[in-house]
Amino acid sequence: GAVVSQHxxxxxxxxxxxxxxxxxxxxxxxxxxxxxxQFPKQSLMLMATSNEGSKATYEQGVExxxxxxxxxxxxxxxxxxxxxxxxxSSFYICSARDLGQGEVIAFFGQGTRLxxx
Amino acid sequence: GQNxxxxxxxxxxxxxxxxxxxxxxxxxxxxxxxxxxxxxxxxTFLSYNVLDGLEEKGRxxxxxxxxxxxxxxxLKELQMKDSASYLCAVLxxxxxxxxxxxxxxxxxx
Numbered sequence: 001g002a003v004v005s006q007h008x009x010x011x012x013x014x015x016x017x018x019x020x021x022x023x024x025x026x027x028x029x030x031x032x033x034x035x036x037x038q039f040p041k042q043s044l045m046l047m048a049t050s051n052e053g054s055k056a057t058y059e060q061g062v063e064x065x066x067x068x069x070x071x072x073x074x075x076x077x078x079x080x081x082x083x084x085x086x087x088x089s090s091f092y093i094c095s096a097r098d099l100g101q102g103e104v105i106a107f108f109g110q111g112t113r114l115x116x117x
Numbered sequence: 118g119q120n121x122x123x124x125x126x127x128x129x130x131x132x133x134x135x136x137x138x139x140x141x142x143x144x145x146x147x148x149x150x151x152x153x154x155x156x157x158x159x160x161t162f163l164s165y166n167v168l169d170g171l172e173e174k175g176r177x178x179x180x181x182x183x184x185x186x187x188x189x190x191x192l193k194e195l196q197m198k199d200s201a202s203y204l205c206a207v208l209x210x211x212x213x214x215x216x217x218x219x220x221x222x223x224x225x226x
Contacts (some may be wrong), residue, residue: 006159034214043204043216043217043218043219044160044204044216046214046216049213091157093159093160095160099212104147104148104165104208104212105150105162105165106150106162106214107162108152108159108160108161108162109159110158110159111158111159113157
């Protein structure tokens with residue numbers, strides 16, 4: 001089956017620092033990757049959609065200069081939370097699919113729990 | 118606008134059957150997904166329906182009626198480990214996933 005690996009699983013950082021989260025598709029080429037944020041007991045919130053080799057498309061209200069997304073290869077996308085603040089503490093989850101092969105199912109990484117202190 | 122509705126919370130008894138409904142209004146339709154999400158974990162894929170009818174996969178079945186904009190997820194022989202949130206999502210005409218808020222299923226012994 002399709003496997004998406006996300007690292008790290010959890011991270012604690014100091015306010016003002018930056019954190020990078022990696023999302024890798026292990027056994028398929030992810031033409032599209034999605035980044036979500038989920039606060040406790042709330043639903044998934046799509047932050048941005050990235051297609052390999054092009055700039056990410058951010059959802060309304062998501063600051064692109066704060067949440068930097070890079071999708072430089074077909075198997076790797078990264079999300080960098082810059083100048084993190086306590087309100088950025090959340091569960092960040094990536095998902096990936098290979099629409100180029102007609103695969104519409106998006107598979108999720110394990111998620112990254114970010115705590116900013 | 119695009120909208121997906123599903124109940125916020127449901128309670129069922131271990132060993133019983135539960136049906137979680139999902140209704141949708143979206144710009145186009147390229148399929149409907151059900152995902153399971155345990156607390157503190159990422160969602161895992163359960164099913165994908167693009168044609169009308171019932172798809173059975175072990176204890177879980179998913180039904181779709183495109184004309185009614187309606188789907189349900191049926192869970193049989195409930196086990197305690199089935200306690201989780203169940204997310205309904207529709208792929209719209211732009212192949213964007215539109216998510217429901219999820220149904221929290223509580224299983225009681």
